Each structure stands twice: as structure tokens, then as C-alpha cells.
Amino acid sequence: MKKRYFIYISYKGTAYHGWQCQPNGISVQEVLIKTLSAILRTDINLVGAGRTDAGVHAKCMVAHFDYEGEKIDTSKFLLHLNSFLPPDIAVYKIVEVRSTAHARFDAVSRRYEYHVIFHKDVFKRELATRLFAELDFETMNKASALLCHYEDFGSFCKLHTDVKTNICHIDFAFWKQVEDEWVFTIQADRFLRNMVRAIVGTLFEVGKGKMSLAEFCSVIEAGNRCKAGMSAPAEGLYLVDIQYPDDIFKLS
């Protein structure tokens, strides 16, 4: 009988053209599909919870696939799968879910982190964005808190995408110092394409004193991507968590 599985994946995105399969370059999804298909000896289709852009990392991406063969011995399967995957992609959990569960449509929240450093760190190359300007994180945190008062984030959405709505509900968004890094954490029910990097880039403008809090609000209210700041570089961004309702894990 066909069974559906969720896999929980982490990857260093530097070498990939993002999560999603595409003709121009190698993607994380493509590597996983090929490896899963080889190990399970059948064509596997993998549906991700979302996309990440080229160079963006994931501490937690979730995807589902269906498999008709015998029940998967999860711990053996994980060892086997990880030994075939390249060193920058790891699957750390696999769990059977209801046959109707959907990695993308059933996700109730997604959380991202953006990591910033202010010095040359040889061990964090490609793993954080290095900035040279000083930033006023106190003001940036005031701006971050304001994000929760809005729902329409068209200003932070990549132009010409075909999503039906720009409405997102942000649970929280804040900057916090963690050792020698500053980390921005943001959670919402959904994110628009490029949204986190556009928000972070605009918060950098606030932190440099080039944009006031009132101007920050105007940018959001304008609903126009051209008003916002530049996209922050991909290397600082991590998808870190995706939440689902409990009932999809309860098998009848």
C-alpha cells in the first residue's frame, strides 16, 4: 500500500541553485529526488514545503514523498540515505504521515534566521553576511516589531511572481546578539518570494540611519517593491523551522 513520508532536511545552500528543480543548474530537490529514487529503486517525486533561493541555507526544510514498497526502516534508511547524499545535504528525520498530508499546504508556520557578522571570520565564510557599516539594532528592533502590525507585504515581494495574495501573518520578528553574530528571527504563516531578504535589506537601511521608522512604515504601506531596500545577500539566510498540525502525524 502506498505510504506518504515527511523528510526533514538540512543543507548548506552555497553550491546549489536553490531548493527547486530547474533546468539551469543543480538544485537540492534534484539531488534528493535522484538519491531517493536510486535507493528505493523507483521514481520518487518530492514536494517541498517551499523554496529557497540560490545560496540560501536550511537547518530545516520539509518535503513529502510517496512510496509503495515495504515499510521503511527509518533509522537504517537515514544512515543509508546520508551516506549517498553529498556532504552539504543531510536528512535527519523521516516520519510516516497521513496519506493526504502535504508538506507545503499543511504547514502552519515557517521560521527564518538571518545571520550577520562584522568581522572577517574564516570559519563562517558562506554562512553569514559580513557587514562593514555599524548598525543601530535598537532602532532595527523597533522597526521589526512594527512588521507584526501589517498583513500586506507586497513591498517585500519579488516583482512578477504569480502568487494570488500578498497577505502574511507575522508571529514575531526580532534581532538578537548571539556570541559574535547578530541574528534576525522571523516567523509567519507564509512568506512571499524574496520577502525575508527584502525585509532584512530594508532593516539595514533603518540601522544605518538612512530610513526612519515612519519611512519604514510608508515603505510597507506603499505596497511597491521599488520603495524598499536592496535584498540582503543569500549567504546569511537560513530556513530554520516549519510547523504542522499534530493530526497529520496521527495514522489511522
Place this chain on the structure above:
Amino acid sequence: MKKRYFIYISYKGTAYHGWQCQPNGISVQEVLIKTLSAILRTDINLVGAGRTDAGVHAKCMVAHFDYEGEKIDTSKFLLHLNSFLPPDIAVYKIVEVRSTAHARFDAVSRRYEYHVIFHKDVFKRELATRLFAELDFETMNKASALLCHYEDFGSFCKLHTDVKTNICHIDFAFWKQVEDEWVFTIQADRFLRNMVRAIVGTLFEVGKGKMSLAEFCSVIEAGNRCKAGMSAPAEGLYLVDIQYPDDIFKLS
């Protein structure tokens, strides 16, 4: 007038054939010498506090060089130097020292760390050693403490080296869990070639239950490299600190 400077360097060793200049491949010392010579427009000779093997990292390596030109503006010089150095080598401090100070001979202690992980971590690739066997760290810490009772470490020294003595004074040596890593820290006045990796490899044997504490002591007492365990892989090893007496920094 000729002035002597200490520079404090960090590097990710993966891409280098160790610290020391050599004909077979690119070394950290060679990159630094070429970059310093280009920036200061004169031939610079750089003397390191010690050597690290191929693939070994440094959070802190110290080296000295002499320069006859005008006084170096240290903060400008660091920015300039780091922008010319590759992303896996950084100089984070430069300080003028007494003209007789010597990075190697004046060092009074050196500290190393060895980082171990037990799962596939896409962000720690090349930055920690992944082990599959479970280890008994309690017993390994008993063995580590025993190291401080010995002075002759010929058992942990690479064969056919031309050092005059195998005597080292170990200040401390212990394993500690740090988040999802286990980290071995060891400090001594000096280390023999390959010594930390040989000690760690032998401690792995103890941790796997293949060598008792009594056998561990016999290995040290034998003074014979063949009795000890394999060298632990380079990727887990970091040179983390080098201490000097205060007086070499006091300029007359």
C-alpha cells in the same frame, strides 16, 4: 629604524598544505609572506610560533616579522591586509614587540582544541571530525587527566623528527560537551610533531573500550609511537591560543 611586529592569525586549514612553506603545495605562511611583502613593498620574512599540519585549523596562530619602513597604522593595515588575503585566512591583531621578541622561542604555552561530532552536520563539514562509534567520555577524561603526570611524550611524536627532546609539560587536558560537539582542550608549554592528533587517536581507543587506562599509561611509558593509536583526522584540530610573557610587549 627596524621594528618587529607580532601578527595574530586565524585560518581554515582545509585548502592548505599546513602552516609551513614547502615546495609541494600552497601553505598559509607562503600566502601571508607574499601578501605582506606586496602591501609593505619589501621582502618580508615571517616566523611562526609553530607548525600546523595540512588541514589543521587555527583560531590563533602568532608570527613575527621585521619592517624598516614608517610606523604601521595598525587598524588601517589590518583592513588593507585582510582585503588582500583569501577568505580562509584572516589577521585580527598586529602589535609591535621588542626587537628581540621571538614568536616561537618566547611562547610559554600553546593550547589546542579537537572537535568531534556524531551526526552529519552540513555546516560543520571540514570543521569537526565525525565519528560513528559511541565513546565513553568519562573514561577518556580519566585518561586525559593522567597525561599531566607524564613529561616524556615520545610515544605521541611523529617518527624521524629531529627534535632534541620529547619533554613537554601539560597544564591541562579534558573533554567537554559544547552543544552538539565534544571538544578536547589541551595546553602545554610545547607540543611534539603530530602529538595532539596521536593523543586524541589513542583516547578514541580508550573511549571505544579497546584500551584500558593501565594500557594507556603503558603506551606513554613505552616511548614508542607504534604502541599508540592512529592519528585522529586533521579536520577536527584547532590551534586556539599561544601565550607570551608580558615583558616582550613593553617597548623601551
